[in-house]
Amino acid sequence: MATDVSTLHHAPAKQRRGWLEWITTVDHKKIGIMYAVTAFLFFVIGGLEALLIRLQLGTPQNALLTPEAYNQVFTMHGTTMVFMAIMPINAGFMNYFVPLMIGAGDMAYPRMNAMSYWLLLFGGIVMYSSFVFGGGAPDAGWFAYAPLTSTTYSVTRGMDYWVLGLQLLGVSSLAGSVNIIVTIIRLRAPGMRFNRMPLFVWMSFVTSFLLIFALPSITVGITLLFFDRNFGTNFFLPAAGGDPLLWQHLFWFFGHPEVYIMILPAFGVVSEMLPVFSRKPIFGYEFVAYSGVAIGVLGFTVWAHHMFATNLGVIADTFFAAASMLISVPTGVKIFNWLATLWRGELRFKTPMLFSLGFIAMFVIGGISGVSLAAAPFDLQVTDSYFVVAHFHYVLFGGAVFALFGAAYYWFPKITGKMMSERIGKWHFWILLLGFNLTFFPQHMLGLQGMPRRVWTYQQNQGWDFYNLLSTIGSFCIAFATLVFIVNFIISLRKGAPAGNDPWDAATLEWATTSPPPAHNFDVEYIVHSRRPLWDNKYSGEGRGMTINYDFHPHLPPPSYAPIIFSFGLFVLAYGMLNLASAPLIGIPIILVALAIAFVGMNRWVGEIAQDPVL
């Protein structure tokens, strides 16, 4: 269909070649790819850190890592996986597919979109440069509880790098979320009403709102922390009247919505894949969409369930326990909708389907341990134990990572024009499923037997040796599975079978264009008449799902250096801030240079807007 008219209109955009094409791009698809590749690299780095953790804990009284190194490794593992792997992989898929799924030509603000990506990369570099320049990496955990973060207990500059890295990542996420929200409200194809949007778009929409409302809280928290560490304030230092619980409230008011920020996009992709591979429309579209909204709203009322052990009082504990359990209702609604989608479907067990089913099973296990943790008395028994580690790995790895691997298999053909190998993909899935359960299931037992988390080693003969060894063996299975995925990726990229426009016979608009899509996404404008435009056109009659407006002139902004220059300015600014208190004579000149670079970028940016009024 789309190919018939591909000769009609082509947006003439001057493109740069080679690597310049990538650093100047404002194309949401290229930016999405850069997001995903960068995030995957961080996923591998975070995974290697996890292997170090598991090697250290594999045997009792092991001395592979020093306690200091262990603290740095587990802090960076958590920080990397949350902020630099799962969040940006989600952002990458949103970037690539939200515009395509709603029939738009690009994101609302293409240049700001590029900025979001560069700030992700630079934020990650700031964080990891602490290994080299900071005298050691951050070492107070990804949750950074006070007073562990004080200069008394965290003596390297690591936590300062952590703060500034997170600030850049925060700006990146905030800009990215504003972009997604505006894109969805404003750039939907004609007829693509809210109640016709694909569920991945719905979940991206909810996630973006969660981000813009949750991020400010951690931004304030880490800024207070930076002042404590650098400018002599005592916000979180009890000895001087500060309050460590203030940090916990600020952190978890962000941190709990963050959990949904990571999992809702996964819910979205699974809600796309299950119908396609069950050959049935999603069961209860409205319920799947609105339960996502309900989870988002409730997600802001449960943060103190991370703080049951801090003696908030019975009333507060009861409220937060009840609110947390309430979330299992909309979550359960989704799970039953997915199961009902499978019911009497014509199931096709392709790799994305396997990952979707694995996701449901693993997520349910994590959900059940989650509901039990919501009960304050039970939580008090297992808090800070490996039971909690097992729980959140089941929801974030068994949940989010499984769904995202599924999404990679599902959308790889659209992005590259080639199919991924099904045979290797199935190996990948089964090894991962085995390795994942081998790693994390024994941790339930370890936790119930009292093994605390965040310890660098333990005495033997406490009944922990066997389960720890199993867990370590499992972690190497996960690493091997990831290697299988990388091999599959490379082989398929080189020799994969051609995908065609719509290899899965799917229902949503991204499959209406070529694989990979042209720079302007669609040659024509689709006027949408149903939730499943491609299926309804094919199976209910031409024109039932969508019709075509040929009088359509896609407009793309030209490539731009402004986003990377501006982001680079903020990147340099971070190093200036790092030296501001300790060495002002170095810090202040760096800040001035940084502001000059940012100004050059901003000036260019404003000039380009004057030429072409898209941000």
Next chain:
Amino acid sequence: MAQAVVRDIDKNDPGRGLDLRKLGMWTFLGSEVFFFGALVVTHLSMRGVVAPSSSKANLDVTGVRNLFGDNVLTSILAFILLTSSLTMVLALDGVKTNNQKRFRFWLGATIACGVIFLGGQVYEFYHIVHEGVTIKNMMFGSTFFFVTGFHGTHVAVGVVWLVSLLVSAIRHPERYNAGNYMAVELGGLYWHFVDLVWVLIFTVIYLI
């Protein structure tokens, strides 16, 4: 025909008709509400703490508050900042009615109000530090400087923004006009927001 269909659909789908940039600005301001919310909550929860090691340990909240006098200076500053919202509205009205002179005059007046406010704030900071309350030595000082400092930074960003609008309007006399005033309106939205936040901060820090 397809065009007519699209026009019909747009009539029933208000989202597709919204201005792209304004929508982004509102979304961003939604986030800012939570940012200042977190700042104010921090202040409210910490202001009463008298640090054991503080050199001004004998100075409680009331004692520090007495440093503000009867809030005369701050009230005048608040009045000036709120007035600047009115002048901003007049500036936008000027550009919407294609009256370039009126536009520039009121934009300049808005900038002047902002600068006076910032000057007053610097004076106040200086005064309080001189009385011995710093960001380091007592919790009220820490949260006071933190919250008002962040608000002041927002005002400063707003002033830079409005100055760049004014410079651009002078260098390209017809750039902003009745058909193209979104850049001015966006700056105005941000400016009104910063003013509005001051109402909250003024109440929480100085009045209650």
